[in-house]
Amino acid sequence: MTYPPGGQWQPQDPNQPGSGPFPAQPGGYPQQGYGQQGYGQQQGGYPQTGPQGFPQQPQTGPQGFQAPQTPQYGGQYGQQQPQYGGVPGGFGEAPKKKSKGPIIGAIAAVVVVAVGVAATFFVLNRSDAGSGGEDDPTQAATNLVNSLSQGDVLGVLESLTPAESALLVDFNSRTSKRLQELNVYKKDADPNQLHGAEIKAANLKYDEKGAEKVNDHLTITKLVGGTVAFHSDFNELPLTEDFMQAAFPDGVNSKPTDEKIDIADEVRKNGGEPIRIATVKVDDKWYPSLFYTIADYALQDAGKKWPAKSIPDNGAATADEAVKQMVQAAVNSDAERVIELLPPDEMGALHDAGPALLDEMGNPPAAGVQVTKLETESTDAETGGKRVMLKTVEVNADGQTYRVTKDGDCYSAEGEGEKQQLCAEDIATELGGSSMSPAMQQALAHLASGMLKNTGVVATEVDGKWYVSPLRTYSELGLTALSDLTPDDVIALVSNG
Known part of the structure; x- marks a missing residue:
């Protein structure tokens, strides 16, 4: 059901x-x-009840190569x-x-x-x-x-x-x-x-x-x-x-x-x-x-009872550090650490149900990916807390090094001897095609720009420690989609849809 x-x-x-x-x-x-x-x-x-690894963003970044995927938690738990x-x-x-x-x-x-x-x-x-x-x-x-x-x-x-x-x-x-x-x-x-x-x-x-x-x-x-x-x-x-x-x-x-x-x-x-x-x-x-x-x-x-013990919260010293630790925990398939880094007020249900979730998951293997470099910058989030945004991330997998760098509304990706760049205007052109009206092209460019330049992970502070908030992260993503739009853009988007 x-x-x-x-x-x-x-x-x-x-x-x-x-x-x-x-x-x-x-x-x-x-x-x-x-x-x-x-x-x-x-x-x-x-709705997925398990922590979803590191909050995934829309695939608007460079697609020239596919970096190894981190495991997703909660996919098999509470399905029915x-x-x-x-x-x-x-x-x-x-x-x-x-x-x-x-x-x-x-x-x-x-x-x-x-x-x-x-x-x-x-x-x-x-x-x-x-x-x-x-x-x-x-x-x-x-x-x-x-x-x-x-x-x-x-x-x-x-x-x-x-x-x-x-x-x-x-x-x-x-x-x-x-x-x-x-x-x-x-x-x-x-x-x-x-x-x-x-x-x-x-x-x-x-x-x-x-x-x-x-x-x-x-x-x-x-x-x-x-x-x-x-x-x-x-x-x-x-x-x-x-x-x-x-x-x-x-x-x-x-x-x-x-x-x-x-x-x-x-x-x-x-x-x-x-x-x-x-x-x-x-x-x-x-x-x-x-x-x-x-x-x-x-x-x-799942035929399970509420566990007698919960997974305690254990946040990080800063918003940026919370995000970095969440990334590493997801890469390592360390679901317990992922739950520890979730806000105890917003996600208390996962802390309390966490032991049952871990039992259901078993011991998934690590992703085989090493995060060798992760640089971020943070600003105030519209949904509350801090929005931690990517500057540079470098990972190593199967002997290959992959690097993604953000500059405004552009992302540059390097790996396997290739280098590609993707910007908001590129996405607008790809989505709209050659027959797209100027108004529609501008609207799509504004939409993509708001997404690309503002996309990040939201962290909140509880009792002096910082935690990654998946729900505020996705809410923030919705707000960023609107950030650069104008009333004329809205008319162009709905009338051409």
């Missing part, structure tokens, strides 16, 4: 990071989102997750129900998908995220759903763990403002409200006696009853007229969709398995946790 694919069933809001730089076509809307990069989809749309299908499919027809039952995860969808995986439709614009919290796990889970039912994005974010809330706020507050500057969103679009979708929950019932207390800071609540109603309408999205005319010159043929789910019925169809929502205790208050919920379902599917 799997988590729902990102583009199939969620209520859509172009204010969401999962919607990509610009809202996509209705019917498959959104088709791909740069916000999703932070969660790396596996088969079936389930409970399937929750049946929520209205974008703004069109609801998807066909899966063989193992339709959506029993209306609320899990709220936690896992709606909050930030695959289709984050919460637009967050506040500076004091994570100020909420409840006195017990059940009330924490209920508070999340009640806020969503009221279309209260602010309340939804306050109900999440402080670290998860801040993570989404840092990204979306900047993205929303930037897309307004690019004339994609209307100036009066309210970032604290759900647009184009409405979700109403009623009479929610939890099996409080069946709640699983994993340890002193983690309890799994179990939703067994109630109803959830979904309404979605593409025409209610706050897109500007200029954008709509460029993206949909023939208009949008989309009708509102509605569906109501009975949780108890769907639980019965799923063999009596309730919906599991992980709640975490932070400073004596309980919060529902997106990432712990993902990890919990991964462990359930």
Whole structure:
């Protein structure tokens, strides 16, 4: 079983990071989102729960030779997750129900998908995220759903763990403002409200006696009853007229969709398995946790329990050093060190589930690559923390030395007796072809330039030590894609797509 694919069933809001730089076509809307990069989809749309080696960047660099690949962690762990299908499919027809039952995860969808995986439709614009919290796990889970039912994005974010809330706020507050500057969103679009979708929950019932207390800071609540109603309408999205005319010159043929789910019925169809929502205790208050919920379902599917011990965090002295150590750990297939270098606040779920992940992985061989030189430079990241960018990297493999050097929006690669250079203009020309209009060529050049010159790895500081944040890294990548674009570029991109 799997988590729902990102583009199939969620209520859509172009204010969401999962919607990509610009809202996509209705019917498959959104088709791909740069916000999703932070969660790396596996088969079936389930976000990868294991550390993904060293965060991979898009292959926009020199392709003249293929340097040896570092191993990827987490690819085989938590692949099969409970399937929750049946929520209205974008703004069109609801998807066909899966063989193992339709959506029993209306609320899990709220936690896992709606909050930030695959289709984050919460637009967050506040500076004091994570100020909420409840006195017990059940009330924490209920508070999340009640806020969503009221279309209260602010309340939804306050109900999440402080670290998860801040993570989404840092990204979306900047993205929303930037897309307004690019004339994609209307100036009066309210970032604290759900647009184009409405979700109403009623009479929610939890099996409080069946709640699983994993340890002193983690309890799994179990939703067994109630109803959830979904309404979605593409025409209610706050897109500007200029954008709509460029993206949909023939208009949008989309009708509102509605569906109501009975949780108890769907639980019965799923063999009596309730919906599991992980709640975490932070400073004596309980919060529902997106990432712990993902990890919990991964462990359930693998037939494993939460480990009795966790992998402790062990950061580096500086942001640059954290990135360098992460690179070396990935090359050495040292998954334990990779997890140690992940932020304990944002990625606490991986620290707690880490021993089970290591057991599942076994002992993968090292990549056979030696990093002989790695020079970086750092600047403030838009998503918080420091963005560590490449200056020069030199690796040795199979007796060959490979070197990549960055200069502005150009990358030079040397290896096997060859030397090549790739710049933003080269990418724009290759993507567009000879028949490309000047406006389109300029837009692609701006897009590529923003990506190439600003791409880096984000590190955050926790209690005086620095850790590599995969989620902020991918969120930052989405923001860099927008950094050099103009409103005219947006029109050129969507009208020529």
